[in-house]
Amino acid sequence: MSMEPILTEDRLPSAAEQLLRVCSSLGVEYLFTNLGSDHPAFIDAFARLEQEGRPMPRIIVCPHEMTTLSAAHGYAMVTRRPQLVLVHVDVGTQNLGASVHNAARGRVPAIVVAGLSPVSTHAGTVGHRNEYIHYTQDAPRQAGIVDQYMKWCYELRSAEMTDKVVRRAHQLACSMPQGPVYLTGARETWEATASPPEDAAGNWAVSKFAGLAPDDLLELHRALAQARRPLVVTTYLGYQQESVGRLVELSERFGIGVCELGPHYLNFPGDHPHHLGYQRNTLIAEADLILMVDVDVPWIESRVTPAKGARVFHVDLDPLKPGLGYWHFPAQRSYQADSRQVLEQLLGLPAKDADRLRAERLAWITEARRAHAPAFGPDGGDGAITPVELTRAVRELVNERSIVLVEAPSASQMIPAILRMNRPGSYYGNHGAGLGWGANAAIGVKLANPDAEVITLLGDGCFMFGVPSSAYWVAGAYRAPHLTIVYNNGGWKSPRMSTVYVHPEGPAQRNDTYWVAAGAGTQFSAVAEATGGAVGYRVDGREQLQATLRQALATVRSGKAAVVDVRLASVTGQVLAR
Structure with missing residues (x-):
């Protein structure tokens, strides 16, 4: 296939290309994206910059937006540097969902960019309205979807603003306390020609805190x-x-x-x-x-x-x-x-x-x-594997290269108490309440620290909320293998415990009717394997546990993600919808 000739340095870029250039100059290494009809200028810029051999953030295409910002979240936890997240107008912004809450509560820097529906109906304007969805996606207050979680929201109204607006977005995301920012622009604005950048990077210093008086x-x-x-x-x-x-x-x-x-x-x-x-x-x-x-x-x-x-x-x-x-x-x-x-x-x-x-x-x-020493009791017995027993088995896998991510709400105190991690940078948790963070954040952690062995401990609900069809496809496609161990108790334990706290002798407690057995029976290992990016394992009894965990870790060391579905005692005996 023939290629266009390499363009010369005096070519003025589009606003979309200028954004990529500026982000690269600021040290942004990755762009996590799920592309849409508002992104032709970006796709064209990707191709041009790649063809010309110019630096730009590495593009990580994610089938779902939960992966985009959560992976950027994980990367920022390790590096403290914001990455770029590019999503599709209002609907892609909505698909970010709980990851926006998590980034805000976790105070991690990220630059989230979304397109806006084009406003021009003139056929001579590059990027004008020419599709049905440009009308239905024209939300009057798109930034209102996320603005209470963002440090700063702004619309790029003119291509000539691109350099300064992107630098300001980066400056605000990185200034303490760090956090996500949200930048939008109409499709024709991203297509328009940007002004040459002003060589004033040194004038965009990040605001920092000092010590005490x-x-x-x-x-x-x-x-x-x-x-x-x-x-x-x-x-x-x-x-x-x-x-x-x-x-x-x-x-x-x-x-x-x-x-x-x-x-x-x-x-x-x-x-x-x-x-x-x-x-x-x-x-x-x-x-x-x-x-x-x-x-x-x-x-x-x-x-x-x-x-x-x-x-x-x-x-x-x-x-x-x-x-x-x-x-x-x-x-x-x-x-x-x-x-x-x-x-x-x-x-x-x-x-x-x-x-x-x-x-x-x-x-x-x-x-x-x-x-106040926790009393977890001995392993063993004839019943199902316990969360304590599973965590002790995980502890046997941990070594000097391990980084452990934990997203298992009902075991959030027990797991670190057993693991007793001791190396700075070896443990991460989600400070927000938006479940589904773990498997996606692990991608960012692995990209930020390629030599680490990343182990992610998830509740079964967290696994499902994390859109595994996206998370493990990305892990496989972009060589970010990590080991996921699912604490599968067949439902959501946290709402059950909340109900018991508030109504300890109520009918839900007496009759074991909590309506929390969502996803019970799902073959999580098969879900992961179906993406093509992971190998799945299932553990039903303690006699399989140690050997299966070791085999799964060997899979990760060979370069492929692994998911181990460990069946624990069910959180409820109630059967739903039968």
Whole structure:
């Protein structure tokens, strides 16, 4: 097939091509997309840039939009760099669904771009309306679908704005607290010729936080030195991997206990003697000083409150949580600050005051570990495999190359408590409530760290919500193999438990009628295999478990994704729709 001659450097690009060029110059490495009728300018730009050998983000085509943003989410968790997500007008934006919530709650940077229906009906305008759907997809307020979750929404109204608008989008996504941004443009705008870029990249610096002011720092240091039962609670301090070592050093210097609450990064080594577990509300009523560091929900108000007279400090990149509605946890001092820098500041002060009560604090930590140690019980028995037993088997697979992603809501405290991961960057979780993140985020994690062995632990609902027909096709097509282990209890345990909490003696509990056995009996291994991108395995009994997990990991090491469907005891005996 003949090729067009290579075009010269003085060719002015379209707005779509300019966006790709600018993103590439900003370090954006991937474009995750599901293309539509609003994207001819982008498809043309892909072909031109490829033909001319010019740099552009690597294109990852995803059959479903849940994969696009979730994969970008996973990539950003590892690198802290935003990737490009390109979706199709209002319907593609809607298909992003829960991944938008997840990116916002997880404070990960991403640049989401969507087309708008063309407005021109003049046949002489490139990209004008010429299809039926251009009328039905013309949503009056398309950005309103996602704007409450975005740091910034903007419409590219003229091609000459492209360079500056893209740089501003990148700047806002990367500035702390990080998050997704949403950029739109009509089809004919993307086709229009862009102005030459202004060589002013150095003028688009990312806004960052600093540490504490001297007086605030001294007050916090003094409070830590005087406390007898100091406790740190954190969820996402580990988004900066260097912070983990700083927290370890501070904990050891002062004798501070640390709780990780629903961690979506590794924040503190799970095997450290000062680690006090993953149970929310633990020790809140005992501590005389609570230092909340990068955490959204430090305890549940209806279940526990800090001890009377306890001092509470809050250091966070997002301390007031304006993206959340009703939210308040009492703190005498609340600082919007870079937690890594604050830890370094504390470590830079003289340690003499820290020694006076250290032995007493260490004794409290030792007793707290003993009193609150999780009791999981032994393996074995004649019944079905238990989630605890499965997690212990997973632990045998973990090595120095492992990165574990967890999305199993009803086992979210048990799994990290058994795995006890200890290496910064080795553990990730979804901070949002939009299930379906895990199998797709694993793609981004693998692309960001090709040498890692990525293991994804999913509930059966999370597997289904993740659009496996898309996730595993992408994993296979773009060489991002990872091991998925499904905790398959035949339904949604979380709504069942919520019902039991609220109505412990109600008819649903008495009759075992919860209507949660969605997807029961689905052959998840076959679903994964049907994509052509994964090998499926099924485990029905404990005698198969270890050997099958090892075989599946060997499959991943050979370059192909693997899904292991592990059948656990059913969450309910109710049979639906029969």
